[in-house]
Amino acid sequence: MAAPSLLGWRAFWLAxxxxxxxxxxxxxxxxxxxxxxxIADGASESAFAATWARLLVEAFVARPGPWSEWxxxxxxxxxxxxxxxxxxxxxxxxxxxxxxxxxxxxxSFSGPDRWRAAxxxxxxxxxxxxxxxxxxxxxxxxxxxxxxxxxxxSRTIPGSxxxxxxxxxxxxxxxxxxxxxxxxLAQSLLREAEAGHGAxxxxxxxxxxxxxxxxxxxxxxxxxxxxxxxxxxxxxxxxSEND
Amino acid sequence: xPYTAELxxxxxxxxLFLIDQSSSMAEPFGAQPDKPKAEGVADGINxxxxxxxxxxxxxxxxxxxxxxxxxxxxxxxCWALGGDLAGQKLVPISLVANHPLRxxxxxxxxxxxxxxxxxxxxxxxxxxxxxxxxxxxxxxAITTASAEVAAFIERYPDCYPPLVINIxxxxxxxxxxxxxxxxxxxxxxxxxxxxxxxAHLSAAKAQPIEYPSDEKVVPDADGQVLFRMSSELPPxxxxxxxxxxxxxxxxxxxxxxxxxxxxxxxFLDIGTRAAQSFR
Numbered sequence: 147m148a149a150p151s152l153l154g155w156r157a158f159w160l161a162x163x164x165x166x167x168x169x170x171x172x173x174x175x176x177x178x179x180x181x182x183x184x185i186a187d188g189a190s191e192s193a194f195a196a197t198w199a200r201l202l203v204e205a206f207v208a209r210p211g212p213w214s215e216w217x218x219x220x221x222x223x224x225x226x227x228x229x230x231x232x233x234x235x236x237x238x239x240x241x242x243x244x245x246x247x248x249x250x251x252x253x254s255f256s257g258p259d260r261w262r263a264a265x266x267x268x269x270x271x272x273x274x275x276x277x278x279x280x281x282x283x284x285x286x287x288x289x290x291x292x293x294x295x296x297x298x299x300s301r302t303i304p305g306s307x308x309x310x311x312x313x314x315x316x317x318x319x320x321x322x323x324x325x326x327x328x329x330x331l332a333q334s335l336l337r338e339a340e341a342g343h344g345a346x347x348x349x350x351x352x353x354x355x356x357x358x359x360x361x362x363x364x365x366x367x368x369x370x371x372x373x374x375x376x377x378x379x380x381x382x383x384x385x386s387e388n389d
Numbered sequence: 390x391p392y393t394a395e396l397x398x399x400x401x402x403x404x405l406f407l408i409d410q411s412s413s414m415a416e417p418f419g420a421q422p423d424k425p426k427a428e429g430v431a432d433g434i435n436x437x438x439x440x441x442x443x444x445x446x447x448x449x450x451x452x453x454x455x456x457x458x459x460x461x462x463x464x465x466x467c468w469a470l471g472g473d474l475a476g477q478k479l480v481p482i483s484l485v486a487n488h489p490l491r492x493x494x495x496x497x498x499x500x501x502x503x504x505x506x507x508x509x510x511x512x513x514x515x516x517x518x519x520x521x522x523x524x525x526x527x528x529x530a531i532t533t534a535s536a537e538v539a540a541f542i543e544r545y546p547d548c549y550p551p552l553v554i555n556i557x558x559x560x561x562x563x564x565x566x567x568x569x570x571x572x573x574x575x576x577x578x579x580x581x582x583x584x585x586x587x588a589h590l591s592a593a594k595a596q597p598i599e600y601p602s603d604e605k606v607v608p609d610a611d612g613q614v615l616f617r618m619s620s621e622l623p624p625x626x627x628x629x630x631x632x633x634x635x636x637x638x639x640x641x642x643x644x645x646x647x648x649x650x651x652x653x654x655x656f657l658d659i660g661t662r663a664a665q666s667f668r
Contacts, residue, residue, distance in 0.1 A: 164397045164398070164399065168449070169447070169449065191444075193446050193447050193448055194448060196448075197448075235486070235487070236489075236492055236512045236514060237439075237442050237443055237446040237451070237486050238446060238448070239512065240439075240443060240446075240511070240512065241443060241446050243511075244443075373395065
C-alpha cells in the first residue's frame with residue numbers, strides 16, 4: 147500500500163556527553179517512498195551495539211513483512227561485520243560471544259491514512275495532532291522507563307528470556323506528526339508533558355542538527371534529561387490547503 | 390548526594406584489593422576441602438578483573454572508567470599484579486586488559502538449549518597468582534593503600550569514592566588494623582568517603598555471615614575487628630545486596646564473616662557494582 151504522498155522525514159542525534167560522535171550507539175533510518183521508519187538504541191553494555199542497532203533499522207526499513215523474515219539475516223550480518231578484519235583481543239572475543247542488544251521501534255504506513263508501529267524496548271513513538279499528544283507508544287508515562295528494557299539480541303542464546311514485542315496502529319491526517327525518540331529523550335518529553343508543559347510543538351519544529359544539539363545540551367545542563375545518546379526522528383506531511 | 394558521581398574516562402574511580410598472603414592461606418576453605426583459600430581468592434580476583442575489563446570493553450578499545458590495584462601482604466607488602474604490570478600500583482583498566490600475565494583456556498558447562506549441558510571453551514586471563522607464606526602485616530597494607538588512594542583522590546577530586554576490599558583469614562600481626570582503617574575511611578572525594586570492605590575467610594564449615602549490621606552476630610574477636618573496620622553500605626550498594634536476596638538493614642556493613650569461595654566471588658561482585666553510572 148502506498149504511503150501518503152509528500153510524506154517527509156528528518157532525523158537528529160547527539161552522542162552522550164563526554165563521548166565522541168563515533169561512539170554514538172543509537173541508529174535511525176527511513177524511506178519516505180516506502181513509508182517505513184525506524185530507530186534503535188544499542189545497549190551500552192555490549193561492545194558491538196552500534197553495528198547491531200544500525201543493522202536492525204536498515205533491515206526494518208528495507209524489508210516489509212514479518213520480522214522473522216529478516217532477523218536471522220541481520221544476525222548473520224552482525225557476526226560477519228564484527229569478525230571481519232584482524233583477530234580480536236580476548237576481551238572482544240568474549241564480548242562477541244555475549245552478543246549485542248538493542249531496542250527497535252519501527253513505523254510503517256499501510257495506506258494514505260493509516261500507520262502501524264511495532265516496538266521492542268523503550269524507544270517511543272509520539273503521535274501529535276494539532277500540537278497535542280494523541281498517542282504515546284509503547285510507554286505512556288515517564289515512570290515506566292527502567293534500567294532493563296526488553297532488547298533484541300544479536301545472538302540467540304539458549305535459555306535467554308524472550309523479549310516482548312508491542313504492536314499498535316493509528317490513523318493519519320494531513321498535518322499530523324510522528325515523533326520517534328530513544329529512551330532518554332522520550333522520558334524527558336513525557337515528563338514535561340506530565341508537568342503540563344508539553345514540548346511537542348518545539349520538538350516538531352526542530353530542523354537542524356545544531357538546533358537539536360543545542361536543545362539537548364540545554365536539557366542536560368538543567369538536569370532535565372539523562373546523559374545518554376539522544377535520537378529524534380520526525381515524520382510529517384504538510385497540512386493540505388483545505389485544512 | 391554522595392556516592393552518585395557518574396564514571397567517565399575523565400572522572401574514573403578506583404578499586405584496590407588487599408590480599409592476605411600469609412601461610413594460613415594455604416589451608417582449604419571449610420566448605421571446599423580441595424580449594425586452598427589462596428587459590429580461591431586468586432581465582433576470584435582474576436575473575437573480577439576480567440569482568441571489570443569486559444564492562445569497559447568497546448570496539449574502539451577499553452574505556453578507562455576504573456583504575457585497579459592489588460596489594461599482597463604476607464612475607465612482604467607488594468603490588469601484586471604480575472607480568473608486565475609487576476610492581477605497578479593503581480593502573481588504568483586498559484593496561485590490565487592488554488597485559489595479562491597469561492591467558493588460560495578453560496572449559497565451562499553451558500545450556501545446550503535442549504535441556505542438556507555442553508562444554509564450552511573460554512579464555513581465562515590471569516593477572517594475580519596465589520601465594521601463601523609468612524605473617525599477616527595487615528596494618529602496613531592498609532597504610533600503603535591509604536597513601537595510594539589519597540594520591541588518586543588528589544588527581545580525581547570529584548571521583549566516585551574509591552573502594553578498597555581487604556580479604557584475610559586472620560589477625561593482623563603488626564598492630565591494631567582499626568587505626569589505619571580509620572585513616573583510610575576518612576579520605577574523601579567530593580562525592581563521599583572512601584569505602585573499605587572486608588571479607589573474613591574461614592577454614593570452618595560454618596555458614597557465612599554476610600552484610601551484618603551488628604558486630605554481636607560475629608562470633609569471633611578477630612571478625613569483630615574486621616566488622617568495625619568496614620564501611621556502611623551506601624544506598625546504591627544496599628540495593629545491589631537486596632537484589633541478590635540479602636537482608637539489608639540500617640547500618641549494614643560491607644563485611645562478610647566465614648566467607649567460602651562462593652561468597653567471596655559474590656562479595657567482590659556486589660562491592661564493585663558501586664559505580665553503575667558510566668558515561
